[in-house]
Amino acid sequence: MALLTIKQLAEQLGLAPSTVSKALRDSYEISAETKQRVLEAARQYHFTPNPYASSLRRKNSRTIAIVVPEVEDSFFSTAINGIEFVAHSADYHVLIYLTHEDQALEESILRELSNGRVDGILISVATGSASARHLLDYNMSGKPLVFFDRVLDEVPVHKVITDDFEAGYLASKHLLENGCTHISFLSIGDGLNIMKQRFDGGAKAVREFRPGTPYHYVNCSPDPNTARILIQKLLTSANQPDGIIGAVEKLAIATYLECKSLEIRIPEDLRVLAFSNLPTASLLKPGLSTIRQPAYEIGKKAASLLFESLNKNKPPFTPKSIVVPSVLEPRASTLWKEWQDHQ
Amino acid sequence: MALLTIKQLAEQLGLAPSTVSKALRDSYEISAETKQRVLEAARQYHFTPNPYASSLRRKNSRTIAIVVPEVEDSFFSTAINGIEFVAHSADYHVLIYLTHEDQALEESILRELSNGRVDGILISVATGSASARHLLDYNMSGKPLVFFDRVLDEVPVHKVITDDFEAGYLASKHLLENGCTHISFLSIGDGLNIMKQRFDGGAKAVREFRPGTPYHYVNCSPDPNTARILIQKLLTSANQPDGIIGAVEKLAIATYLECKSLEIRIPEDLRVLAFSNLPTASLLKPGLSTIRQPAYEIGKKAASLLFESLNKNKPPFTPKSIVVPSVLEPRASTLWKEWQDHQ
DNA sequence: CTGAAAGCGCTAACAC
DNA sequence: GTGTTAGCGCTTTCAG
Numbered sequence: 277m278a279l280l281t282i283k284q285l286a287e288q289l290g291l292a293p294s295t296v297s298k299a300l301r302d303s304y305e306i307s308a309e310t311k312q313r314v315l316e317a318a319r320q321y322h323f324t325p326n327p328y329a330s331s332l333r334r335k336n337s338r339t340i341a342i343v344v345p346e347v348e349d350s351f352f353s354t355a356i357n358g359i360e361f362v363a364h365s366a367d368y369h370v371l372i373y374l375t376h377e378d379q380a381l382e383e384s385i386l387r388e389l390s391n392g393r394v395d396g397i398l399i400s401v402a403t404g405s406a407s408a409r410h411l412l413d414y415n416m417s418g419k420p421l422v423f424f425d426r427v428l429d430e431v432p433v434h435k436v437i438t439d440d441f442e443a444g445y446l447a448s449k450h451l452l453e454n455g456c457t458h459i460s461f462l463s464i465g466d467g468l469n470i471m472k473q474r475f476d477g478g479a480k481a482v483r484e485f486r487p488g489t490p491y492h493y494v495n496c497s498p499d500p501n502t503a504r505i506l507i508q509k510l511l512t513s514a515n516q517p518d519g520i521i522g523a524v525e526k527l528a529i530a531t532y533l534e535c536k537s538l539e540i541r542i543p544e545d546l547r548v549l550a551f552s553n554l555p556t557a558s559l560l561k562p563g564l565s566t567i568r569q570p571a572y573e574i575g576k577k578a579a580s581l582l583f584e585s586l587n588k589n590k591p592p593f594t595p596k597s598i599v600v601p602s603v604l605e606p607r608a609s610t611l612w613k614e615w616q617d618h619q
Numbered sequence: 620m621a622l623l624t625i626k627q628l629a630e631q632l633g634l635a636p637s638t639v640s641k642a643l644r645d646s647y648e649i650s651a652e653t654k655q656r657v658l659e660a661a662r663q664y665h666f667t668p669n670p671y672a673s674s675l676r677r678k679n680s681r682t683i684a685i686v687v688p689e690v691e692d693s694f695f696s697t698a699i700n701g702i703e704f705v706a707h708s709a710d711y712h713v714l715i716y717l718t719h720e721d722q723a724l725e726e727s728i729l730r731e732l733s734n735g736r737v738d739g740i741l742i743s744v745a746t747g748s749a750s751a752r753h754l755l756d757y758n759m760s761g762k763p764l765v766f767f768d769r770v771l772d773e774v775p776v777h778k779v780i781t782d783d784f785e786a787g788y789l790a791s792k793h794l795l796e797n798g799c800t801h802i803s804f805l806s807i808g809d810g811l812n813i814m815k816q817r818f819d820g821g822a823k824a825v826r827e828f829r830p831g832t833p834y835h836y837v838n839c840s841p842d843p844n845t846a847r848i849l850i851q852k853l854l855t856s857a858n859q860p861d862g863i864i865g866a867v868e869k870l871a872i873a874t875y876l877e878c879k880s881l882e883i884r885i886p887e888d889l890r891v892l893a894f895s896n897l898p899t900a901s902l903l904k905p906g907l908s909t910i911r912q913p914a915y916e917i918g919k920k921a922a923s924l925l926f927e928s929l930n931k932n933k934p935p936f937t938p939k940s941i942v943v944p945s946v947l948e949p950r951a952s953t954l955w956k957e958w959q960d961h962q
Numbered sequence: 963c964t965g966a967a968a969g970c971g972c973t974a975a976c977a978c
Numbered sequence: 979g980t981g982t983t984a985g986c987g988c989t990t991t992c993a994g
Contacts, residue, residue: 279735279760281971292981297973307979322756324734328674329971332986337671339714347699348898353690360690360717369736371682372715374703391667392622393712413665417622532902554899555691559875561904624987635965640989650963672987675970 280323289317300325336395339369340582343385343399345377345426345498349525350553351571352400355424358575359398366583368395377465377498379404386410396420396582401428403465403498420585424578425569427469432595434581436574438602440470443567444477446604447521447549449485450565454547455615456519458490460510462527464498471523474551478521492517496527503530511538511546519610522550528564529554547610551602563607570600623666632660643668679738682712683925686728686742688720688769688841692868693896694914695743698767701918702741709926711738720808720841722747729753739763739925744771746808746841763928767921768912769813775938777924779917781945783813786910787820789947790864790892792828793908797890798958799862801833803853805870807841814866817894821864835860839870846873854881854889862953865893871907872897890953894945906950913943 282300286293291310299306299314306314317323331337342359344352356372363370371394375382382402387410389397396419399411408430415421415431423435444461451459461478463471475493482491494510496503507530510516522528528550532542540546542562549565557564577598625643629636634653642649642657649657660666674680685702687695699715706713714737718725725745730753732740739762742754751773758764758774766778787804794802804821806814818836825834837853839846850873853859865871871893875885883889885905892908900907920941 279733282973283971293971294973294982295980298980301973305979310979322730322733324731325973326675326971327734327736328671328680329986330973331671332669332675332970332988333972333974335986347690347696347703348693350691353696356690356715357717360715364717370715372699372703372713374700374707387665388667390665391670393670529898529902532899536902555872556875556897556899556903559872559879559904560899560902561906563904625989626987636987637966637989637991638964641964644989648963653963668989669987672970673989675972676987676989678970 279326280321282323282325285314285317285321285323288321289313297325335392337369337393338367339371339394340579341371341373341389341394341397343373343375343382343389343397345375345400345402347372347374350555351425351525351569354553354571355400355575355578358572359579360575362576362579362583368583375402377402377404379407383410386414390414390417390419394419396422396586398422398424398578398582400424400426401468403468403471420582422578422582422585424574425470429469432593434578434585434596434598436578436581436598436600437470438569438574439599440473440602441477441480443551443602443604444474444521445481446477447474447551447567448478448481448491450604450606450610451519451521451547451549452481452485452489454519454543454610454612456489456517456547458515458517459519459521460492460494460517461521461523462494462496462503462507462531463523464496464503464527466495474521474523490515490517496530498526500526500530503527504534507531507534508538511535511540516546518545519547520549522548522552525550525552525554528552528566532560532564542609543612544614547612549610557605558607560609562609565607565610566605567602568605569602573600622669623664625666625668628657628660628664628666631664632656640668678735680712680736681710682714682737683922684714684716684732684737684740686716686718686725686732686740688718688743688745690715690717693898694768694868694912697896697914698743698918698921701915702922703918705919705922705926711926718745720745720747722750726753729757733757733760733762737762739765739929741765741767741921741925743767743769744811745769746811746814763925765921765925765928767917769811772812775936777921777928777939777941779921779924779941779943780813781912781917782942783816783945784820784823786894786945786947787817787864788824789820790817790894790910791821791824791834793947793949793953794862794864794890794892795824795828795832797862797886797953797955799832799860799890801858801860802862802864803835803837803860804864804866805837805839805846805850805874806866807839807846807870809838817864817866833858833860839873841869843869843873846870847877850874850877851881854878854883861888862890863892865891865895868893868895868897871895871909875903875907885952886955887957890955892953900948901950903952905952908950908953909948910945911948912945916943
């Protein structure tokens with residue numbers, strides 16, 4: 277079954293292709309009556325204009341790309357859901373690309389996307405030494421790019437983030453208030469803005485509330501297996517911590533699994549807090565204290581900013597940074613009752 | 620920065636556009652030397668052919684679509700990961716569409732996709748009364764369609780599924796072996812093949828092992844809030860069950876949350892088993908017994924089948940059904956020690 | 963081995 | 979209000 281073309285449809289109707297085209301786009305030039313007839317026929321034959329011919333001619337694609345490290349993470353899957361909501365409302369299509377935390381892959385994806393396949397990109401960058409070259413290059417092409425959550429400050433575009441410094445501060449403060457005397461911050465890799473912010477925020481709380489408390493940055497891996505091995509090493513080392521801040525969901529899960537197999541008790545032996553959007557946080561044993569980001573909102577806002585840029589014809593551009601609040605949700609994994617009682 | 624065209628690149632090189640085009644596609648007609656020069660120049664200028672012009676001309680898009688009910692579900696996010704892996708290897712792009720379990724939305728997405736935007740579709744259908752019209756129509760267009768997990772048997776295309784009847788049987792058998800005398804099967808909606816299979820498998824186990832045991836189908840909602848209300852009603856009704864089979868992850872979470880707020884003890888008061896790929900299943904309180912599907916493999920296999928169809932020029936088509944095994948992972952939520960001891 | 967020419971299906975400018 | 983025409987950027991005959 278070959279697809280109908282606008283030319284054929286026009287012939288059926290005894291009209292010119294251009295008339296049909298205009299009618300389908302609801303142009304003011306076309307009479308109401310003709311529009312009716314065209315729409316009717318289009319529905320009947322299930323006609324939709326060939327998107328690639330249309331894109332070629334109009335020089336836009338009604339398509340955006342989401343570029344994220346992974347989908348198997350509650351933050352990202354929820355953010356994607358938010359993005360999809362806005363994109364669908366705007367009648368845009370959504371291409372998805374996974375970088376698997378691979379900087380080189382991210383670069384090749386961005387290069388490939390700069391050939392006009394998409395009208396804009398929403399990205400949360402991969403960890404790694406993070407040169408911003410590919411993003412700056414893409415940005416130079418004049419097409420909009422919006423960061424969410426994991427940003428690169430060198431690139432002057434809209435961003436939607438949470439206050440990671442503040443969140444790190446709250447996390448660390450909370451652990452200190454619950455008797456921690458040695459905190460390890462588990463990261464998935466260097467060079468990522470959010471890791472630094474979250475860690476530094478924690479350092480500030482240490483300085484303010486219990487200066488001198490050991491507070492370490494531990495570079496785990498984005499790979500869960502490697503991460504587990506490193507966490508095991510940490511938890512069985514001579515000076516293991518009694519407080520953990522997991523920078524992402526995956527590290528919290530890895531920590532829990534490792535504690536289970538090492539028979540380390542949470543929160544008695546170790547208090548655990550993580551940046552996480554796990555829907556099961558409250559159901560874990562023990563309930564996991566989290567810093568929860570408003571992932572759906574972040575996705576929606578980032579997409580809205582992208583469409584805003586798309587619909588604006590290049591005004592003097594000042595990049596906006598939208599900062600949405602994360603919330604600390606204390607649960608049993610950090611509430612060390614015994615310690616509190618002794619106070 | 621306007622994008623380079625193949626014509627301009629050809630001019631730079633003192634070649635004809637057609638020669639450059641062929642060189643870029645590694646045609647046998649072109650000399651090794653010329654190919655070198657062209658590739659070199661293309662790299663230097665970051666030239667990639669405009670994908671829409673190319674698609675228009677070649678009548679394919681190097682793009683596939685994933686159509687799923689949602690992404691915030693471990694099964695789907697993992698399957699998407701598997702699909703993406705294969706698609707990326709084949710150098711294809713991936714469009715994602717969420718149906719939010721809305722049949723009408725699914726229809727409109729499929730209609731829209733039949734205009735040539737994609738070369739093929741991978742779909743896991745939405746619940747609902749599930750007419751197959753839109754899928755049959757798409758299939759008639761001659762473009763490949765592959766089902767994964769949630770299939771519609773009326774549509775004669777490749778499918779990748781698990782043996783849901785068998786899994787339901789195992790689930791129910793397991794509950795009976797752990798002292799359940801009244802089992803409720805929680806579904807997210809009628810008309811979905813997997814729900815029926817899973818439920819019917821369970822019925823068989825009841826017949827075989829404890830005929831007469833009350834075994835009910837409870838139609839919850841895909842919406843978590845509504846589902847929770849219905850579950851609450853169920854668990855506080857006169858003849859509440861002592862065994863639950865949750866057909867999807869979301870229902871397991873809803874059940875746990877409800878048990879927590881109603882102070883129903885798992886597994887003493889209620890044993891809970893769910894079809895789920897939750898990475899935190901073993902960390903819940905209590906550990907959640909699951910039927911785990913090989914989601915990543917399912918995604919990979921489904922995508923492979925799609926590309927197989929894509930590369931084959933319409934041979935006599937016999938749809939394959941690939942059945943991959945699910946595994947029952949018993950955990951504390953169903954292991955009712957007290958009861959076992961009394962046996 | 964390379965080039966010239968036609969045309970994929972659509973839409974925007976410009977006639978009428 | 980509607981039709982004619984040209985051309986988006988690429989690839990594919992077909993000629994040389």
